[in-house]
Amino acid sequence: MSQLRAVQAANTALNELGIDQSEPVDPFEAIEDAGLLLRFQPLKDLLGAVLPGAPGGVLINSARPASLQRYTAAHELGHWFMDQDVLSLDNDESVFGHHHGEARERDAQVFAAHFLMPLELLYPVARRYGIKRGQAVDPEQVYQAARDMHVSYEATVRQLMNTRLIAPSNGNQLLKTQPAAIKLRLTAGLKLPNARGDVWIVEHPEDHAEIEAFVGDAILLRLTEYPATGYRWYAEEAQPGATVHPFRPAPPPFSGGQAFADAIPPTGGGEVIPFPAMAAASDVVSLLQDRLVQQPYQAGATAVGGAVTRLVAYTADAPGDEAIQLNHVRSVRPDAPVSRIKVTTHVRGVPEVEFRRRLIAAFARDEAEGTEWDY
Known part of the structure; x- marks a missing residue:
């Protein structure tokens, strides 16, 4: 029931803010449209924070990759919609960890996934790269889907599992692959x-x-x-x-002997233009x-x-x-x-x-x- 509440809150936020759910979602514009102050700053251990007040504010760690900043921003927006005026200080464990007891962080994770990857966006992008329910997918397919939605590879794998587009066994195997290795293969x-x-x-x-x-x-x-x-x-x-x-120049006049043999390059491969x-x-x-x-x-x-x-x-x-x-x-x-x-x-x-x-x-x-x- 708690996770269902988080999904409903994400849908409410998307609708109230008038966001086009068929295109990649910009959580930073959404934070500003929600009337919150947005600030970026290098932070040591935190990924982001929600600061209560009138108006409230969101702080994002600018030293982290852009995809992680976007996911953190959606996570903080989830805290604001579901836990208004409550101070939230989020580190890596808060944003990506497994929260079996702390419902607030788990709900914010669910909110962020459904806010950034609503079904209206997720399903068409999945089809674009051949991701179909009941079929195993490879890391390259998931990476390109994540890239198109402007979210991280890990977040996309987890959302595909949450929506049952891929099996948990396939998802856990995908999580073992690092995006750097995928990009190396693609290039x-x-x-x-x-x-x-x-x-x-x-x-x-x-x-x-x-x-x-x-x-x-x-x-x-x-x-x-x-x-x-x-x-x-x-x-x-x-x-x-x-x-x-691009043509080679005309050869010198034939003088007999080994002229033809001499004209053949040592590799026998001919001229490469x-x-x-x-x-x-x-x-x-x-x-x-x-x-x-x-x-x-x-x-x-x-x-x-x-x-x-x-x-x-x-x-x-x-x-x-x-x-x-x-x-x-x-x-x-x-x-x-x-x-x-x-x-x-x-x-x-x-x-x-x-x-x-x-x-x-x-x-x-x-x-x-x-x-x-x-x-």
């Missing part, structure tokens, strides 16, 4: 500059992909190329000019790596002249919007791409930075309204 071993950042994978996009990332995240494009055809992926601003030709450089887009995103997963033209390999996968990774460096536009063209015909990709990336700042931006925007609105009224 084919790419070392990320920010170990806490998320990885966004764009595979086989038809024309347009849209991503909402955070500063420190990585955007990885998996692109298929057929080098033997001469078609390559270029960033639109780095496309070759029409005068660039280097990939074009993929330019960085802007200050918002920058190029991290551009490499092949499967090399073409290997001696004796069946992949000669076949498809290769090109991995192009960008990092989200600063808040803002940026479009990464790539064209699949031959260097002799840069004006005639056979396909295009546009990845629109909306990069958001860390919670504390976004909070300050909201304060500045609110101050600017108040100033504008005051100036207009005085005038």
